[in-house]
Structures are given as C-alpha cells and as structure tokens.
Amino acid sequence: MLDCKDAATPMATNCYLDLDEAGKSVDQRMYRESHLTAVKRILKYLKGTKGLGLWYPNGTNLFLNGYSDSDFGGCKIDRKSTSGTCHLLGSSLISWNSKKQACVALSTLEAEYIAVGSCCEQSLWIKSQLENYGIKIRKHSVEM
Template identity: 45%
Template sequence: MFTGLLVYVDDVILVGSSLLEFQMVKDSLHSAFGIKDLGVLKYFLGLEVAHSTSGISLCQRKYCLDLLQEIGTLGSKPVSTPLDPALKLTLDQGKPCEDVMGYRRLVGRLLYLTHTRPDISFATQQLSQFMSQPTDMHYTAALRVLKYLKASPGLGLFFPRNTPLTLQGYSDADWAGCLDTRRSISGYCFYLGNSLISWKAKKKVTVSRSSSEAEYRALAYATCELQWLLYLLKDLRISCLKTPVLFCDSQSALHIAVNPVFHERTKHLEIDCHVVREKLQAGVVKLVPIPTALQVADIFTKPLQPRIF
C-alpha cells in the first residue's frame, strides 16, 4: 500500500492505492487544519484532469484558450508546426522588440504550457534564449507558436490504465544547432509503457567538436534522467518488467558507449560523459540503434517539416 501527497501552498493532491488510507489521511488533515475535500481530481493549477475507463488525460485547454484570447490570436489562422522549419532564430535578427516585458510574459506562459504540451518544448527552448534582448522576429516566432496551439488547444497527455511497466527512452542531438554559439541542442523523452512521462529540449553548455561527441553527450543527459526515473519508480514501489531501453540513431555514439577508446572522437570528452558506459556495463540500461525516421526525440532538437512533425 502506498499513499503520496503533492502539496502546493494550500492545495493538496492525494495519490495512492487505498481509498481507506485516503480517508484516514483526510481525516487527520481536517482535524489539524480544517480542509475542504473537493473529490476526484479534475482541475489543479491550470491542469485539467479527465478520468475514463481507458485511462487518464491531462491538458491545459482553458489555460491555452485564455492565453490566446489575452494575446489576441484566438481568431488567427492555425499553422501546422510551432516553428517555421526554414527560419533559424539568432540574437541580432530584426529590430528591437517594443514590448520586452510582454515577450517575457508570453514565453513564460508558454513554458508553463509545456507541462502537457511536449510538442512545443523545442520552440519555447529557442524563444527563451532571447529574454534579455528580444526582437520583432522573436516575437513573431512566439506568435506562430500561439497560432499552432489554436489548431488544438485541448491536446495533452494520455495515460492508459492498462499499459506494460516497461521504461524506454529516445535520445537525440542537433550538432552545432545554435547559430550564435555553435553549441548543440540535445533532446530526450521517456515512456512508461505507452505513457510519455519525461521530456526535455536543452542547449549544451559546451561546444562539441563532432556530431559523435554531441550525440554521446545527449546520451549522457538521457542516461542520468533514466537513472533518476528508476529511483523515482522505486520510491513509488513500481518495478520495471524489463531492463530499460534507450534508443539512439547515432552508430558512432553507440560504439563509444561500448568502447570509449575510439580514437580522435573521444579524446576531448569529459569523464562524466562516460556515465553511459558505466550504466550500460551495470545492466541499468540497454542501448538500441534506431533509424532517424523513427527517432521520436528529433522533435526536441530542431524545427521539423509538417509531415515529419
């Protein structure tokens, strides 16, 4: 039996496996603080929760529609991707933005929306780089994200009730993807069964000398996230049925993980990157090659054409 409490200021969510335990916890809290029981979770901090016999869905539909109405894009024509694949955002393109605070507020609200919309994670990562000195081009790109959201404001995450307890992830990198710093963009996502539970798009803190190094660094980030997820599942008393699998579309990165003595490609790598090989040898993770066309994490590293997106 397991019971967990999620507390945010004066709001509390109870999760667990026993309704009897729930009642005991609520009675205890009520005697101490005088709480109000709102029943089955339906709405929490902008997150809308819907329950059905097939599973649980999360979305931020009202939050998204309120954002569209506030910015004035509720009646705009929808677009098929958050970012224009032909446009590469840089620091000095365009004229200085007239409403800097408005741009920062907009990007901040988009960042909160990524809690249920992983499809805009890369776009918000790109836009958040220009908070200090945004231009009109950056603001236009942010408005395009809103036009993309206009097409499906209620889109979110679905967690089926009957899903295998297996953990699998996807790791990818776009070498020298940032035109201003030539740093690479890495991305990963993890599924528990058929449920997407973790994802990230992030610019590296150092410049990679080759695509192999960029992909291997992305693998290291993903491996650390995988280890944290395993710790979390253990705390929740959930055991994976099989060894977690991490998919990567770079053969050279997979070779480095097996044998770090890989000539010119590895002599510039820091020691901490070899956490991948350590976890591989310990049996914590299994690395599997995957074709680029099937690389799910590609959506977190670069703007894609509509068909691929």
C-alpha cells in the same frame, strides 16, 4: 490573439531564431521582431490545439525506454550542439527534453555521448521516482 487564425505547427520549417542584430527591436533587451513573430506562432498553435491531449492506457507493461539525439554545432552563434531526449513508460510518453549543451562538442560522437548521458541521468531519476511509489520497472533501455 483571441480571434487569430490557428497554426497547424508550433514553428515554421524555415524559421531560424539566430541573433538578429539587423532586425527591428521590440524592447530594451535583445528581442527582435523575428522573435516576437515566433512567439505569436506558438500561441496560435496552442489556441488551435486546446482539445488535444495525451492518453495513457491502463494495464500496459511497464518498460521504461529512453531515446536521445543531438545535432553537431547546430547553434550558429556559439556552435554549441542541442540534445533531445524522450522517455516512454510502456507505450506512453512521460518525459521529453530539448536543451542546448553546456559545452562545445568537438565531434558528432562527443555531442551524442553528451545527449545519451543526459538521457541515462533522466532514466535513472524516473526509475527511482517510480520505485519510491512502489512501482518496479522490469526492463529499461536507452537508445541513441
């Protein structure tokens, strides 16, 4: 993979990693050729973005903002929703997460509540960690 062509994005927009029972098996587990193709794409993306990084400017206001979103029944296999969260300290991204929810939501509202609960939990943890270092947060918010 050292001589491979770079990929502009980590995943193709038409890529769905569903249970691929008809696909060619690449090992004794349930991994199929479609899964291997997706992993290779991620490696190509990482190879092409080695020089990129995140910049955290000094002296910015310390406001903690958390954002959450979810889909409703996005997984085609078990109909579980996926939650996503991100947290910014000032204008700098400090945390992000994407995870399949543990239970099946019965509505889009329930899926959003689960996502915002996860976001609040992470916000409180970040706030307590910063306070342990003597950093006081003047304002924090969570948005769906």
